[in-house]
Amino acid sequence: MAELDESLLETLSERSQEQPITAFNGIVRFDVRDGDRVDEWYLTIAKGIVTVARKGGEPDCVVTGDVTTFDAVLSGKANAMAALLRGALAAQGKFILMTALQRLFPGSPGADGLPTAGYAERQS
Amino acid sequence: MSAEVKILDGNTFVVSDDSGDIEASLTDPTGLFSFDTRFLSRWVLTIDGQRLNPLSVDDLQYFETRFFLVPGTGTVYIDAKLSVIRQRAVGGGFHEELTILNHDDKPVDLAVRIEAACDFADLFEVKDDLKKKGEYYTRVDDGRLVLGYRRETYVRETWVSATEACAVDDGGLTFVVHVEPHEQWSTDLHVAIGRDVKGATSGSLKYERHAKKARPNMELSLEKWMGDAPSLDCDWDPLKRTYQRSLVDLAALRFSPLSLPGHYLPAAGLPWFMTMFGRDSIFTSLQALPFASELAHTTLVALGLWQGSRHDDFRDEDPGRILHEMRFGEMTAFEERPHSPYYGSVDATPLYVVLLDEYERWTGDAKLVKALERQARAALAWIDDYADLQGNGYIAYQRRNEKTGLENQCWKDSWDSISYRDGRLPGFPRATCELQGYAYDAKVRGARLARTVWRDPAFAERLEKEAADLKRRFNRDFWVKDGEYYAIALEPDGSKVDALASNNGHLLWSGIVDKSKAKAVAHHLMSPAMYSGWGVRTLAEGQGRYNPIGYHVGTIWPFDNSFIAWGLRRYGFKEEAARIAAGILDAAEFFEGRLPEAFGGYERELTKYPVQYPTSCSPQAWSTGAPLLFLRTMLGLEPIGDHLVVDPALPQGIGRLELLDIPGRWGRRDAFGRGRMDVGSRLRRGAQLGVIKPEKKPRKGKAAE
Secondary structure (H helix, E strand, O other): OOOOOHHHHHHHHHHHHHOOOOOOOEEEEEEEEEOOEEEEEEEEEEOOEEEEEOOOOOOOEEEEEEHHHHHHHHOOOOOHHHHHHOOOEEEEEOHHHHHHHHOOOOOOOOOOOOOOHHHHHHHO | OOOOEEEEEOOEEEEEOOOOOEEOOOOOOOEEEEOOEEEEOEEEEEEOOEOEEEEEEEEEEOOEEEEEEEEOOOOOOOOOOEEEEEEEEEOOEEEEEEEEEEOOOOOEEEEEEEEEEOOOOEHHHHHHOOOOOOEEEEEEEOOEEEEEEEEOOEEEEEEEEEOOOOEEEOOEEEEEEEEOOOOEEEEEEEEEEEEOOOOOOOOOOOOOOOOOOOOOHHHHHHHHHHHHOOEEEEOOHHHHHHHHHHHHHHHHOEEOOOOOOOOOEEOOEOOOEOOOEHHHHHHHHHHHOOOOOHHHHHHHHHHHHOOOOOOEOOOOEOOOOOOOEOOOOHHHHOOOOOOOOEOOOOOHHHHHHHHHHHHHHHHOOHHHHHHOHHHHHHHHHHHHHOOOOOOOOOOOEOOOOOOOOOOOOOOOOOOOOOOOOOOOOOOOOEEEHHHHHHHHHHHHHHHHHHHHOOOOHHHHHHHHHHHHHHHHHHHHHOEEOOOOEEOOEEOOOOOEEOOOEOHHHHHHHHOOOOHHHHHHHHHHHOOOOOEOOOOEEOEOOOOOOOOOOOOOOOOEOHHHHHHHHHHHHHOOOHHHHHHHHHHHHHHHHHOOOOOOOOEOOOOHHHHOOOOEOOOOOOOEHHHHHHHHHHHHHHHOOEEEOOEEEOOOOEEHHHOEEEEEEEEEOOEEEEEEEEEEEOOOOOOOOOOOOOOOOOOOOOOOOOOOO
């Protein structure tokens, strides 16, 4: 059975500590499907900081999808909004929380988004 | 295809011919659309196998139309014994009340058929003629026709049903109808979006069956919308019409982002740009601030939510960058297009900070400024960290997505818009001049917010220093000495791209122009090479690429002119600002108050009327907002502290003008003015502002609606 790589969610949590999602509070549950099995992950957002657990309170937003899609989205290989639009992910409840959460997902691997010359100057 | 009839509710809209029929092909942009997807491509009414002939169309509201039809399709008038009315309203799909009236003394038996089909095309496919990759299906389900399309997990469905008994097959609905003499028969047809962008399967319309008073959300809010806006009265009737038209069109252009149900921002244009755009939503929100500040509020929140947070070459995304465009269709869903969202714009990010500050100045809503502090700081950081592609301290653009990204990421986004005086095109990255103005303004305004709201004087000081430095360098590096204006752009090697363009007006608006240079710039803008009599051309006559009907190389853009006038006013050129307002408002009258995106740069003397540039979108949001900004500029409305300052400089022809109940941090205030600016006195045709002295009395019979 394939399982979601927990470290991807941990990375998300770490990223939220570096750059919290402004002023958001709420619980998002990821229902990760693999065949008949559904793994629930609770992402609790408190003042923009995300913590991850297998159990949690009443979710404000539930995002459902299979393990391959979650894996691709959380590792930057696929885009979350595009996955939602094509039905590979489905969100129920407060969509705004999913919008906020997706900002913590990584960019595309190998992206050439290097800071420009001015940036280097300011860092030195 | 005869005349197009468009109605809409949010980003759901119907485009049909003037009999109400839809016969779309993949490249023909008619049908029922929602979230960038076509949900109905065929909708044809026949009676006894005959198509119907349109007598007239009543556009009741922007979401509602009534078609009057008679049998027979000839051009000769037929003394019909039957007439047919289709009354259609949009909302979560559409609803059509079909009524057949029998005017004869004898009863009639009719076979009434509605053919329905759908290709579920993405708007991008409609534009680019692309082929579908998924499978279609139809089924009859509980008396309802289901049209569907599936590609992997992507499913979209349209549900067609009627309130009267009918036979349903894969191609449509058939009614066997008997109508007694001088009686009528009627049914309600429902076209519901069964499976939509959120995967919802409710298929519900914004109506109950037979609840004829139920209407789309938008009508309910239109009355409140109009009531909340300031009321305008003046001696010059066309302005009253234009103002009403602008408010109604702006209401129609409201778009509610998926994340913020019940809140609205201005979409870019109707019908093809009914979505969130960084640049267009910000500019329109700025124009509308004194009239409807909630548009700015939603724009700031929504764009902040989607602010870039990572590096993504396909989407041209960087941390802190404000999006360019959001789309919801199949090609975006499968990452064949980058619009989920796409970030390829370089002006939206500094303009985001400009809007945030201007919004606070008008509304006093420091709470939002505090809530968006992180976003504003990230936007300011983006200017220095990611936009300096030439390594010289100026904002420049070059796409990283070379396949489906945008080549020109400023508002003049066509291929030939940025050129040398002799017509040569510069290389990339390109640093266009107005971008530096926006960056300067963002820093100055960011500093004000840092000092007064975020309580970070050190950050404020740093920004002010950077702004002063940018202004000093800009006035040295972009100034074309032999022409006395600012170059349209800089090349990576520092060469001045020396065409004379309307971008100079945006520089005045931004405040980056040295006082000593402002007069020369204003003089250029009002010179015969730039000012046509209707407005300022995007590119001056005499430049290599000048073409009076070239999209960004000679046409006149009402939106552009509204910011140029604001800029002139900022530097004290009241009369010049009034003259530009007069020209564009005169032009508006030719378009019944609805300014197009652009019109020809021909001299006013030559054409006597503004020649519309052919464009598929009308109304366009920032053209709709232009008259509102002109009102602000002409009345000299300026928030100073908790007060609204009024300093009118109106064209004579307007006569007396009053704008009542202007909302802001002061509550509600009134502004009054009287036309005293002589903006041209050549007597020629009826009451145009730019060419005639004011009449003593308002003209009769042309009162505002």
